[in-house]
Amino acid sequence: MKLFLLSALGLTVQGCTNILVTPEASTSNEAMIAYNADSASLYGSLYHYPRTEGGGSRDIYDWDSGSFLGSIPEAEKTHNVVGNCNEVGLCIGETTFGGLEGLCATFPGSKVDYGSLIWLTLQRASNAREAIKVMDNLMQTYGYASEGESFSITDAKEVWINEVIGKGTYEKGSVWVAKKIPAGYVSSHANQARITTFEWDDENKAMYAHDVMSFAQKIGLVTSADADRSTFSFSDTYDPVTFEGARFCEGRVWSFFSSVMGPDFEKEYVDYASGFNLTNRMPLFVKPADKISLTDVFSHMRNHFEDSELAFDADVGAGGFGAPYRWRPLTWEYGDDTYVNERAIGTQQTGWNFVASVRPSMPTPLQAVIWFGADDSATTVRVPFYASSTELPLSFVGKGPQDGVVPPMMTFDTNSAFYVTNLVSNWAYSRWSDIYPVVLARIEKYEASFIAQLHEVDQKVLALFNNGQEVEAVNVMNTFAQKLGNGFTEQWFGFFGELFVRFRDGYDITANSEDPECGCTVGGQGYNDATYKRIAEETGEQYKEPADSLKVRSFQPKNKLKVRGV
Template identity: 65%
Template sequence: MLARLLPLLAVAPGALACTNILVSPHASTDHESMIAYNADSASLYGSLYHYPASKNPEGTMRDVYDWDTGTYLGQVPEAPVTHNVVGNVNSAGLSIGETTFGGLEDLCSPYPGSIVDYGSLIWMTLQRASSAVEAIHTMDMLMNTYGYASEGESFSISDAEGVWVMEVIGKGEGELGAVWVAQRVPDGSVCSHANQARIRTFARDDPKNSLYAKDVVTFARKMGLYDGADEDFSFSDVYDPVTFEGARFCEGRVWSFYSSLLGQSFADEYEDYVTGKNLTNRMPLFVTPPEKLSAADVMHHMRNHFEDSALAFDEDVGSGAFNLPYRWRPLTWTVESDPDNSYVNERAIGTQQTGWNFVSVIRPSMPKALQAVIWFGVDDSATTVRVPVYGAATRVPPSFAGAGAQDGVVPPMMTFSTDSAFYVFNLAANWAYSRWADIYPVMLERILDAEAGLAAGLKKVDDEVLVMAQNGDMGGAVEAATEWGVQAGDKLTKEWFNFFGELFVRFRDGYDIQQDLNDPECGCSVGGDGYNKDTYERIVAETGDQYKELGGGGGEHAVGPTADEKISRKTKSKLALKAFL
């Protein structure tokens, strides 16, 4: 038997990272396919990759580097003709995202000489394929021809017709290639995956909705992994069995998204699963939302921190005095008083170590070259503003542009620059982390205003370039779409740096300092709630009389926000979002 499961904490830099949401056309308000993706890793610099369309003479070779490590893996022949690729979309109306699940340890050690890692698989496929089904077959060909060099992966693949989830794992050191299964998200439904394989049984006679490697079952039999009936074969249970970590850190994010759509009954039904108490109570692969989702709705769900759920972590001592829904790594930890047990930090969708994130939208109402738009953001998906860029764009905003380890380039992670969108958004986000309950409601309101403005701008440009395309000027349409995206992205970076300055001026030194032109001293009013009431209670509980005011005290002295005031601070962001939607 193979070693059963690769310890999740040992899997590549992206382990326990990345979250995907997949929305089928009839589950969206505008009948558009959508994929949302967080690329989460502390070592990942957020930039928008661009690969121009090309024509390559026979014999042209492509250098392949591992996306996670930058290691040179070898060369593969370039395709004769490639599509323009911007981030994770292309000029043929295709989008691809991913999350790493790892899987069985022995299958994560690639066949010697394997060249194609999961990052290269994404971008080579975007350059070569024009539809979701073609992408699936292209990925299969690349892995089986040149070898698959990564751990188990779940891929999200969309075109104007629909959305697919594809799960892949290599065959280990003894055999070239990979086994996989792909399922089309039923139209009207949504799907999500987050570092845990989720496809279980699948249809064998429905190629419009179910595709798979011809040896996905026979390989498992050969390796001694499965001896049941073909129709009972479960990809997830065989190749990536659920563990406590897989349920709590990974499936918990899927549960939080599905629960926010379907309500408390769904949350209650699967709470024992995502808390690791009943690993057999698996959630459905797809769910049907009661209301259709817009791109703005999907962006909202990518800001999720388990709010108001059984896994909420914004009120215990770890959240500090300002209800911070983040925990600094590592994910697991121990205490001296209980060395035989380990404890966890929750892993939410919105997380601090995101390098970049996007919501891709494939619009069937537009000409094929203009169908794909990537709403691209850098850093934490809860604190970013996503800027829309067309998949056909021949240039990307300089403040967002960059190459990555998959290009054999070391990104400028250690160089701070206010011309870098990545560091501008990090500045604002890290300032918000310092006093979340005070700063984030202000930040969220600005985020929503900015994204609404960009949506209005995109609609106007869509109308303009559609007329140009219909009049036969596709080149002019692409140039106009490109230039608008470049200007919008760089303008956003400058505006967000100025916004960081506003936040710093207002929320410095523990105060809330706002403009008041009637005040002759500073032209401002100085306020601030201090810590929340629970923090003051903890201080007294831990220190006794150390800080007690002798000779009385009490009365009109500050004791922190009341319970009602505390709740009000926490819900400002939710109210702002409801008003926007």
């Protein structure tokens, strides 16, 4: 067998998380996919591609680097696309798994990277199965120019995972396998290929590249003796699980599955999720005991391994306020040993995130709603936008490197949803246990309000569509998008001001109209008990006050916080 090295996680530019929910597994019969676009260099914009007609040429730029890859013919007609959904109810997300290093190199002249593959497909395809075929055609015709990717693809009826890897410098194109998530089940993927064996003779369950196994034989990954359809595993062949693949990637899937399956699942697979038993692989999909709502999915995307064996909000790295965050890099060294920082679903380097909801009960132009949030999925509010909208709020909409545009990452702007949400999240990171409960309560309040408002607008646009007034219906969608998006950005900046006023200088300062000095009450509990315990144990006598020290004091103020200099 030829030598192939696993690509290091560091080579994967974006480390993302996807959650997939079939309509039959949701409380409202909606198909849903959730997506975190995780990269420190990714600016949180809502991309918009209007309908086009007439064909022509399309320039392709790499989403990660912004480099020009070439031009391809544009489709004669394209769909309107808002974020990662199109106007006919198709939505696509992704996570990068990299795969074997020998296949990460791009075949010369390849033109379609994974980001362009998403938006080209959304513009050209009308349902999940067609999307898989469009992706295949684009990759084989123009060449695939990225590392290994797992794509989440949904329409109003079906949810699929499509896992793709290029052929390195051997050939143009890619090999891939797509599996349908069964009705009533949920799935997830997070930077590790997860499809193992699959159904070769049932297109209702699986689709695949014609040479997915023969290519592996050709380059020596599979011997002729091992070329057995019943045992051939896409993941084990093209992206074998390593310690880091399990701990950093599959661990996030485990945290979601454990949340919906319960403690027995959590215990059964914790050795795998922690990276110490790579043979105990989790299933590709699970059937939760209870159906999952839209707000449940919002909550799952805020997961930090809370109350599990991988929880990391109580050790020294969490600081004095129990922050479930670790600043990069993911691995670090002390002495001769290498250590890891946990990688949770909610993470600081997210550029933007969404939960896409596709509603089969609605007419096609009203089916797809993308709940879009800038920045960390644990600290932002997701704002709903119809995928048929043609005008979007200036505080959200923007172009990216895949458009050949450098986004305004280095320009601070309080009219930008990305920077306003960053203000709130970064302030919360500083005193997590104090500030985050306040942030979460406000998030849930906004999202509940947005759900109610969306329901009201649904009735208006539905009536217009049923009356044949499509243009008027789209105008209502546009007004809704602009009012909600720009209004949220302005209000969230005001919320940051509230947080700053309240949680300033280590205090918790609340309004008190009866106080004549500042109109406020100054409080605050300092650090938590675990932190004080650690300080006492690690420093010994350094900060310890003598037991009889209070005896020499002639005066003790009733409220130390209000004495100047105390």
